[in-house]
Amino acid sequence: MSGGTHGVYMDYQASTPLDPRVFAAMRPHFEGAAGLGNPHAADHAYGWDADAAINRARDQVASLIGADSDEVIFTSGATEANNLALLGAARAALPARREIVVSAIEHKCVLAVGRALVDEGFALRVAPVRPDGMIDADELARLIGRNTAIVSVMAVNNETGVAQPIAQIGELCRAAGALFHSDAAQALAVERIDVDDWNVDFVSLSAHKAYGPKGIGALYVRRERRPQLRPIMFGGGQEDGLRPGTLPTPLCVGFGAACQILSDERETEIERTRRLRDRLLDQLRAKLPDLEVNGTLISRHPGNLNIRVPGIEAELLLAAVRPKLAAATGSACTSGTTEPSHVLIAMGLSGAEASESIRLSLGRFTDDGQAAAVVSALAEGAEELRHNGHQ
Secondary structure, three states, X not given: OOOOOOOEEOEOOXXXXXXXXXXXXXXXXXXXXXXXOOOOOOOOHHHHXXXXXXXXXXXXXXXXXXXXXXXXXXXXXXXXXXHHHHHHHHHHOOOOOOEEEEEOOOOHHHHHHHHHHHOOOOEEEEEOEOXXXXXXXXXXXXXOOOOEXXXXXXXXXXXXXXXXXXXXXXXXXXXXXXXXXXXXXXXXXXOOOOHHHHOOOEXXXXXXXOOOOOOOEEEEEOHHHHHHOOOOOOOOOOHHHOOXXXXXXXXXXXXXXXXXXXXHHHHHHHHHHHHHHHHHHHHHHHHOOOOEEOOOOOOEOOOEEEEEOXXXXXXXXXXXXXXXXXOEOOOOOOOOOOOOOHHHXXXXXXXXXXXXXXXEEOOOOOOHHHXXXXXXXXXXXXXXXXXXXXX
8 A cells, every 4th residue: 555656655744545444434425325415404314324424423533532522623624624723713812812823833824824814913923943843842931921812833743743742832821821722633643632631722633644534624622612713614504603514424434434443553553653663764874874864753753754865955866766765855735845844944954954854754554665665765866866966
């Protein structure tokens, strides 16, 4: 599943492969009687069955994060969930709270929402990170105050894989009376999430980062915070009035099935993935002694390696290893752009250093043979580029 004609797939943080068990759970809702009903049609059994399937899925998502099912709002993905949380909370905030605090390494959609709220009269405060990719907790604490409406810090970074101390940040927000949102799209498959332990008010999730289907995600909304969140779209009143539109039953079912598999297998999978990632790093260092890792390895996504080979541009190296390897220079939302990674720049890397950086991300279906093939491809590609004067 992770190999094939396009090479070894090492871009799990862009999108994980769909688990065959998830597809099996979804399939009946694409065909036959189970696929007919609109889940919001309340006058016949087809609609009732679709609604029941979605409610089961909602229970599965909620259970995985320690929430109640009525606190889970289905969305089209984490981007929509991030928009709903930030725009909805900011617009519902008291007049005295006109500041938004985000970290410098947030996903582009969170930073874009922050800039959009500036146009609505809010002040945007950006918290810096240290060279290891961890948020500067002292500076963040200084930025959060009585004027803060909402704080947004992602749980696991989509480029470096660095995991933030979400529970500690949540305590800072509560002490200041500010709402706290975390984009946990990258965390769901690789970290235990408990919304109470995390001290969060809103959490964004995405199925296709966790072996589920593309096109479905969710926003956790703490029950007592529901009055502090306005809808940003309007329609038929679905999802407690927060997210209008007909829910896609097969996708919801797939998200639920993916969460159930994680509930059963995640801890074992995390350890296996971490061991494989560490072996991959050891083998890469043996072939490429000057290789450097961006971000701490202590608090990190178990399947992430954000690496750079000094003197070799990442785009040239990735081109040299195609079609043996499929990896990325950054997040899927920014790959192909000419600007350096805002995440790596925020960590203190120069533009040249950022342009040398490659994200390798592996997971459930990666094996030792594929890891060995990645090492050989990168080592051979780097040697070829250096031989041709790209040093």
